[in-house]
Amino acid sequence: MKKIILIAGPSGAGKTTISEYLKKHYDIPRVITHTTRPKRPGEVDKESYYFENDESFSKLHFFEHVKYGAYQYGSSKEALDKAWERHDLVSLIVDIQGVKSYVTQLGEQVYFLYVTTSTIDELKERLIRRGDSIESVKERLSGSELNKLSDDLEPYAHILVNDNWQETTERLNAIISSFKQV
Numbered sequence: 501m502k503k504i505i506l507i508a509g510p511s512g513a514g515k516t517t518i519s520e521y522l523k524k525h526y527d528i529p530r531v532i533t534h535t536t537r538p539k540r541p542g543e544v545d546k547e548s549y550y551f552e553n554d555e556s557f558s559k560l561h562f563f564e565h566v567k568y569g570a571y572q573y574g575s576s577k578e579a580l581d582k583a584w585e586r587h588d589l590v591s592l593i594v595d596i597q598g599v600k601s602y603v604t605q606l607g608e609q610v611y612f613l614y615v616t617t618s619t620i621d622e623l624k625e626r627l628i629r630r631g632d633s634i635e636s637v638k639e640r641l642s643g644s645e646l647n648k649l650s651d652d653l654e655p656y657a658h659i660l661v662n663d664n665w666q667e668t669t670e671r672l673n674a675i676i677s678s679f680k681q682v
């Protein structure tokens with residue numbers, strides 16, 4: 501059965517870093533999602549996201565999509581099917597709403613990694629170090645954008661507290677080997 505590892509959590513928790521580790525160490529590719537937000541420094545079209553405008557975004561067929569502030573984000577059926585053609589296990593970074601859509605639509609094909617840190621201050625420092633503006637950090641770390649783990653999703657979640665990268669990789673290795681035993 502084709503499966504998908506959903507990676508969700510607050511901004512700066514380390515979702516992208518973890519997806520890169522899964523690619524490098526387990527050959528688990530990330531399904532690239534689509535967004536209308538502008539590129540951040542260092543981001544690459546078709547690798548970080550498919551960067552779209554409102555018109556090109558409106559023409560895609562989405563599994564699910566959400567709006568954050570002025571920008572749209574969505575995961576397409578085309579991209580998931582394409583990734584599953586070559587890999588039985590793939591990953592995808594989404595917000596908590598996206599996780600709910602996938603759990604509802606794909607059921608037991610879904611694994612869920614919830615990534616967080618012990619403190620919000622740690623997230624704040626990482627985002628500022630990454631070059632995010634103070635306004636954007638405030639927005640990302642408040643309200644629904646904080647991507648808190650909801651009670652209904654808790655039973656599905658493998659929680660990774662990514663304070664220390666060495667400990668995170670050890671826990672990730674254990675989680676991935678448990679997935680591979682199923």
Ligand SMILES: Nc1ncnc2c1ncn2[C@@H]1O[C@H](COP(=O)(O)OP(=O)(O)OP(=O)(O)O)[C@@H](O)[C@H]1O
Pocket residue numbers: 509510511512513514515516517518626627630662663664665668
């Ligand atoms: N365990 C860690 N200790 C310290 N820094 C870390 C750790 N894990 C990731 N980082 C750093 O924190 C920053 C944010 O990580 P990353 O981009 O992976 O987060 P993210 O959850 O994908 O954020 P966003 O949702 O905003 O894209 C990066 O600069 C990354 O190198």
Ligand SMILES: Nc1nc2c(ncn2[C@@H]2O[C@H](COP(=O)(O)O)[C@@H](O)[C@H]2O)c(=O)[nH]1
Pocket residue numbers: 508509511533534537564565566568573574575593594595596597598599647
């Ligand atoms: N539901 C979805 N959420 C998505 C998708 N692609 C990304 N995201 C989430 O958006 C926020 C903001 O991302 P950022 O790159 O601007 O920091 C973050 O929580 C992502 O996980 C998607 O296709 N669907």
